[in-house]
Amino acid sequence: xxxxxxxxxxxxxxxxxxxxxxxxxxxxxxxxxxxxxxxxxxxxxxxxxxxxxxxxxxxxxxxxxxxxxxxxxxxxxxxxxxxxxxxxxxxxxxxxxxxxxxxxxxxxxxxxxxxxxxxxxxxxxxxxxxxxxxxxxxxxxxxxxxxxxxxxxxxxxxxxxxxxxxxxxxxxxxxxxxxxxxxxxxxxxxxxxxxxxxxxxxxxxxxxxxxxxxxxxxxxxxxxxxxxxxxxxxxxxxxxxxxxxxxxxxxxxxxxxxxxxxxxxxxxxxxxxxxxxxxxxxxxxxxxxxxxxxxxxxxxxxxxxxxxxxxxxxxxxxxxxxxxxxxxxxxxxxxxxxxxxxxxxxxxxxxxxxxxxxxxxxxxxxxxxxxxxxxxxxxxxxxxxx
Amino acid sequence: xxxxxxxxxxxxxxxxxxxxxxxxxxxxxxxxxxxxxxxxxxxxxxxxxxxxxxxxxxxxxxxxxxxxxxxxxxxxxxxxxxxxxxxxxxxxxxxxxxxxxxxxxxxxxxxxxxxxxxxxxxxxxxxxxxxxxxxxxxxxxxxxxxxxxxxxxxxxxxxxxxxxxxxxxxxxxxxxxxxxxxxxxxxxxxxxxxxxxxxxxxxxxxxxxxxxxxxxxxxxxxxxxxxxxxxxxxxxxxxxxxxxxxxxxxxxxxxxxxxxxxxxxxxxxxxxxxxxxxxxxxxxxxxxxxxxxxxxxxxxxxxxxxxxxxxxxxxxxxxxxxxxxxxxxxxxxxxxxxxxxxxxxxxxxxxxxxxxxxxxxxxxxxxxxxxxxxxxxxxxxxxxxxxxxxxxxxxxxxxxxxxxxxxxxxx
Numbered sequence: 001x002x003x004x005x006x007x008x009x010x011x012x013x014x015x016x017x018x019x020x021x022x023x024x025x026x027x028x029x030x031x032x033x034x035x036x037x038x039x040x041x042x043x044x045x046x047x048x049x050x051x052x053x054x055x056x057x058x059x060x061x062x063x064x065x066x067x068x069x070x071x072x073x074x075x076x077x078x079x080x081x082x083x084x085x086x087x088x089x090x091x092x093x094x095x096x097x098x099x100x101x102x103x104x105x106x107x108x109x110x111x112x113x114x115x116x117x118x119x120x121x122x123x124x125x126x127x128x129x130x131x132x133x134x135x136x137x138x139x140x141x142x143x144x145x146x147x148x149x150x151x152x153x154x155x156x157x158x159x160x161x162x163x164x165x166x167x168x169x170x171x172x173x174x175x176x177x178x179x180x181x182x183x184x185x186x187x188x189x190x191x192x193x194x195x196x197x198x199x200x201x202x203x204x205x206x207x208x209x210x211x212x213x214x215x216x217x218x219x220x221x222x223x224x225x226x227x228x229x230x231x232x233x234x235x236x237x238x239x240x241x242x243x244x245x246x247x248x249x250x251x252x253x254x255x256x257x258x259x260x261x262x263x264x265x266x267x268x269x270x271x272x273x274x275x276x277x278x279x280x281x282x283x284x285x286x287x288x289x290x291x292x293x294x295x296x297x298x299x300x301x302x303x304x305x306x307x308x309x310x311x312x313x314x315x316x317x318x319x320x321x322x323x324x325x326x327x328x329x330x331x332x333x334x335x336x337x338x339x340x341x342x343x344x345x346x347x348x349x350x351x352x353x354x355x356x357x358x359x360x361x362x363x364x365x366x367x368x369x370x371x372x373x374x375x376x377x378x379x380x381x382x383x384x385x386x
Numbered sequence: 387x388x389x390x391x392x393x394x395x396x397x398x399x400x401x402x403x404x405x406x407x408x409x410x411x412x413x414x415x416x417x418x419x420x421x422x423x424x425x426x427x428x429x430x431x432x433x434x435x436x437x438x439x440x441x442x443x444x445x446x447x448x449x450x451x452x453x454x455x456x457x458x459x460x461x462x463x464x465x466x467x468x469x470x471x472x473x474x475x476x477x478x479x480x481x482x483x484x485x486x487x488x489x490x491x492x493x494x495x496x497x498x499x500x501x502x503x504x505x506x507x508x509x510x511x512x513x514x515x516x517x518x519x520x521x522x523x524x525x526x527x528x529x530x531x532x533x534x535x536x537x538x539x540x541x542x543x544x545x546x547x548x549x550x551x552x553x554x555x556x557x558x559x560x561x562x563x564x565x566x567x568x569x570x571x572x573x574x575x576x577x578x579x580x581x582x583x584x585x586x587x588x589x590x591x592x593x594x595x596x597x598x599x600x601x602x603x604x605x606x607x608x609x610x611x612x613x614x615x616x617x618x619x620x621x622x623x624x625x626x627x628x629x630x631x632x633x634x635x636x637x638x639x640x641x642x643x644x645x646x647x648x649x650x651x652x653x654x655x656x657x658x659x660x661x662x663x664x665x666x667x668x669x670x671x672x673x674x675x676x677x678x679x680x681x682x683x684x685x686x687x688x689x690x691x692x693x694x695x696x697x698x699x700x701x702x703x704x705x706x707x708x709x710x711x712x713x714x715x716x717x718x719x720x721x722x723x724x725x726x727x728x729x730x731x732x733x734x735x736x737x738x739x740x741x742x743x744x745x746x747x748x749x750x751x752x753x754x755x756x757x758x759x760x761x762x763x764x765x766x767x768x769x770x771x772x773x774x775x776x777x778x779x780x781x782x783x784x785x786x787x788x789x790x791x792x793x794x795x796x797x
Contacts, residue, residue, distance in 0.1 A: 024699040032703055038722060039710060045720030090747045091756070092739055095717065111562045116569050122576035123742055125584045127717035129528065132573070133535075139569055140539065146566035147546075163512045167545040168462075170515055170538050172531060175488070177521035182716070185524055194703050201699045208695075294418045294604075297695045301600075301702050302426070308706065309437050315581050316523050319443040321436060341522040346489045 003224040007233025010222055011206075015237060021206070025198055025238075029245050032194045033252065040183030047075040048127050050135070051085040051097030054078065058105030064142060068098075073134040089121045096120040096131040108146055126182060176345030177260060184259050188340060189313040191249055192272060193333050196279045197304040199242050203283025204300040206234060207374075208293030216378040227375045231367075235280060242280070246272035254344075262347030271339045271353075278332035278363035288370025291377030307331040335359045398630060405634025412605060413638060418694070422601035427646045430593045434586060435658040441580025443525045447475035449484040449493040456504025458541070462515070465537045466497060471529035494520040495530040507545060525581075575661070575747045586660060587746045588714035590650050591737040595680045596705050598643060602681075603688035603697040610692050628773040628780075636681045643680070647673045651741065663748030671751060672744055675761045676737040682768035683733050689775040712738040736760045 015021045050068065054061050069076040077094065079085040085097040098118045101107075107114035118135050122128045144165040151161045174180050210216040223230035247269050254265040261268065283300060290296045309315070310324070311333040317325050328334045335356045342352030367374075413419050450466075452459050467474040475493045478484040484496045496518040506513040517534050519527040543564050550560040576583045651669050655662050691697045710716060711729035718739075721729065729735040740757035743749045751758070 020693075020696050020699060024696075028700065028703055032707070035707055035725070036710075039725055040716060041722070042720065045717050047719065048717060049719055087753065090749045091743050091753055092713075092718070092747075108566055111559070111566065113562055113566060113568045116567050117572060118569065119572040119574065121747075122573050122579050123584060123587065123746055124713065124717055125579070125581075125715050127720075128576075129579060133531075136535075139567060143565060143567055147563060150563060160510060163510050164546065164549055166542065167507055167510075167512060167549070168515060168538050168542055169512050170517065170534055172534070173516060173518045174521050174527060175518055180521075180527070182524070185521065190706075194706075197703060201702060205695060205699050212695075293695055295421075297698050298418065298421055298426075301698045302429075305702065305705065306433065306437075309434065313523060314525075315438055316443055316525060319440050319525075321439050324437060337522075341491070341520075342489070345520070345522055348489045352489060 003229045004233040006222050008236050011234050011237045025241055036187050043181030043183050046072050048095045048131050049077050050074040050131055051077045051079050051094045053082050053085050053099045055102040056100050056104035060105040061100045068138050071134055073130055095127040189337050192336050193308050196333050199276055199279035200283040200300045200304045203280050204287045204296045207287045208296050212293040242276040246276050261344045263343035267343045274360040275332050275336040278360045281363045281366045285366035288374040307333045311337050313337050401630045402634045406637045409635045409638035419601045419605050422597055427597040431650050431654045434589055438582040438585055441582030442578050444470055445473040446529050447493045448472045448495040449487050450474050450477045450497045451481055451484050452499045453501040454499050454503035458507050459499045459503050462541055469533040471533040494526040587742045588712050588738045591741045592709055592734045594647055595734045598680050599684040600697055602684045603691040604694055606688045607691040607694040628776045631776050632772045639681045643677045647677055661746050664744045668751050672740050675758055679733040679761045679765040682772045685772035686768050708732050708734045711735055
């Protein structure tokens, strides 16, 4: 126990001497949190630029434009000709544009079914999809308005008009994110992903630095020749920092920002603690497998970046190629995400997420097979300098 | 400018060439940098293409709770099942059963039709249908919403036609009434809203910038660790030599990255059958501007790196941030002012947009002229910053060396 305490004191000294540790852990986490939270603070984008080429300039077409402009999602930009609008869409300045043909008003009055054409830029995903749905809604409302005029002229009662225009009403409910906030959706998993990345990189860096700077024998001596004690003491310092970061993150998201959560924020804290522990184990595995700081850091970087995609919170895992689906399980973030779905979205409690706890705990066994290899590297210091 | 010596240009070129060759040798003898450049630069595009191979999610399982069980509700469910987006996983007898399936993640949405749906329609009242989407992925929500809206609109038309027929309208006049406007939908560039096309288009250029930044900073960090400084490398360098050092080193990266960049921007889209709507030479022009900008960008910011591995530890999380700053997902117009200003720091902001507009949206060089202009401005600024960094580091290094003189050198 005394040796572990000595190693901890030694590690604290290293931590204070090298600013990279505090910058790469606390600094990076704070910066990323501030970035993603403020970047998507509106939840959903609004006032997306939608172009309108109004060749009719009638009261009907103008009221259509005004109504579209009045929606929260869109902001209308007027164009004189189709080519300029098309070019602006191609350069990404417009998310969509609508062409109202000449004689639009007359054709509607005379029931000649005028053609309205709309173009959606589907390369900018969120903006395009949102504009698309708001244009569809507007066009349907316009259809309804024309029908309403006709029915009113026939003397149909207002109540009946409604059920004739819209016989079916669709109520959409979003479970776990009632406001369909893109920020809530992404940040809930993206920020823990950033923490996972930090944990892996720092674990690899802290353990690997001893090899690189040839201080591993000194570390082993401090720990009384036991690698277990050396690693325990070393990790104790970082575990404390990561734990504080993780719990702060959960409290910040669910307590301060009031991100929707059906279950308990404390279970989410358990989730992030398990994520931290699993990521540390993964980091130890990487440095043990490649006891060479440079290589291990590169491998850790590739591994943690891929974690974001393979966790399956953007493109679901079942949509990936069958051969790749299994790989998602080797990333702690995947299990964090599945735990989060059960606790924060469905609130199903222990019965829902106990399997993910088991999966994350399984990661803790990872350092065992590479233990000898790391010990060998630490004692013999066969580190290639170049 | 300095015309005091005739051999100035000759000396300049000789120095430049020496630095160029030296840097190439450094890169090719450093396994780590080679891994980042060639494995990282080429592996990531392939991996991302494999991960996002199927760009869209089809037939997500949905539980249906049809309490009405009438002709209209059944037709609705059948049409819903027929959509590309959703499939009926099972018909449940109660909401509780469907909720249980949702929690078990066997289904990702619920379609609920209340008991009075058919009778409401028969009474010419509004019938209600509820959908419940699992928000753990936006694609589930999008699919459920799209499918239910499409079916709803189609059903509404059917019912309206029936109603008008009852009132004595049929044929052409009824369909004109039901649909007074005819809409023509045009979704160019990415018709199925494929995740692959949207993500990869942005990621390809970013991979170029980030691997170059990480690789070159790693090399610079290595040199600084050994108490060398790239700024004073060639001993026979004459004059201040900032331009020679920056341009000489830059040429080495240019040579490597024109090869990697061509593979990433031309060969990878070809291999994975991504849209390629621009002429190959237009892509190469954009690539030229972008790579040069990235080189000076990397040199400038690489100044902060003092040790080999710290670039990853400190700056790895910048990659996803850069990706968001390109506006590929969260639209550019909705980015808060501060972050929009930050986005102007990175070449990727303009490079990715230009590549998307040029290659995927089929623009021309004229279309991407504003981005090219921005890249040029950045290049000039970063060139001078990189020179200033060399100058400052050179000074610092000389002063340190001077102070350290009495000691024997360490490495």
